[in-house]
Amino acid sequence: KAGVTQTPRYLIKTRGQQVTLSCSPISGHRSVSWYQQTPGQGLQFLFEYFSETQRNKGNFPGRFSGRQFSNSRSEMNVSTLELGDSALYLCASSLFRAETQYFGPGTRLTVL
Amino acid sequence: TQLLEQSPQFLSIQEGENLTVYCNSSSVFSSLQWYRQEPGEGPVLLVTVVTGGEVKKLKRLTFQFGDARKDSSLHITAAQPGDTGLYLCAGAGGSNYKLTFGKGTLLTVNP
Numbered sequence: 736k737a738g739v740t741q742t743p744r745y746l747i748k749t750r751g752q753q754v755t756l757s758c759s760p761i762s763g764h765r766s767v768s769w770y771q772q773t774p775g776q777g778l779q780f781l782f783e784y785f786s787e788t789q790r791n792k793g794n795f796p797g798r799f800s801g802r803q804f805s806n807s808r809s810e811m812n813v814s815t816l817e818l819g820d821s822a823l824y825l826c827a828s829s830l831f832r833a834e835t836q837y838f839g840p841g842t843r844l845t846v847l
Numbered sequence: 848t849q850l851l852e853q854s855p856q857f858l859s860i861q862e863g864e865n866l867t868v869y870c871n872s873s874s875v876f877s878s879l880q881w882y883r884q885e886p887g888e889g890p891v892l893l894v895t896v897v898t899g900g901e902v903k904k905l906k907r908l909t910f911q912f913g914d915a916r917k918d919s920s921l922h923i924t925a926a927q928p929g930d931t932g933l934y935l936c937a938g939a940g941g942s943n944y945k946l947t948f949g950k951g952t953l954l955t956v957n958p
Contacts, residue, residue: 834939838889
């Protein structure tokens with residue numbers, strides 16, 4: 736069974752631009768969560784989607800948004816990028832809303 | 848706000864040594880997961896513990912969930928260079944399926 740896939744793996748943007756990251760969950764998994772990982776803050780929860788609806792949201796500004804499609808694939812968007820948005824963005828999927836989550840390899844975003 | 852504190856933050860040992868990593872909180876969790884992450888990759892699930900006092904073994908790795916479900920430990924016996932990585936604990940609570948992560952323990956096992 737294929738794991739969680741994320742595209743692109745690496746991304747370089749400049750301040751003020753916007754970016755869209757994509758996540759394909761494990762086949763059959765319906766819940767997708769997004770996390771931001773930085774050396775200083777560790778892994779921080781962004782949001783969770785289940786059945787195309789946002790179920791949970793972390794403490795991030797409105798510049799961070801996401802959505803989930805009917806095939807459970809998910810995208811997250813960051814608008815008006817800031818230098819501090821440079822991080823590894825991780826997507827995790829789980830079967831229904833199970834507590835055990837399986838992570839993708841991440842997208843490394845660098846904002847210059 | 849649920850917080851998980853991991854200790855130690857960094858650990859550098861020689862091959863063959865034993866080690867224990869701790870994950871502590873003042874909050875009760877319904878389950879706790881341990882992950883290992885290698886540079887540039889996503890965390891890989893090692894184990895999920897759900898019952899207070901539960902002990903799970905994965906080859907040389909032993910995981911324990913505290914009786915009160917507020918803390919957990921990971922013990923590695925006879926560490927090998929392949930065990931090198933960032934070990935993360937993550938707790939889940941009740942109907943909120945959001946995981947709260949500790950900041951991790953960066954383990955280096957030297958040959």
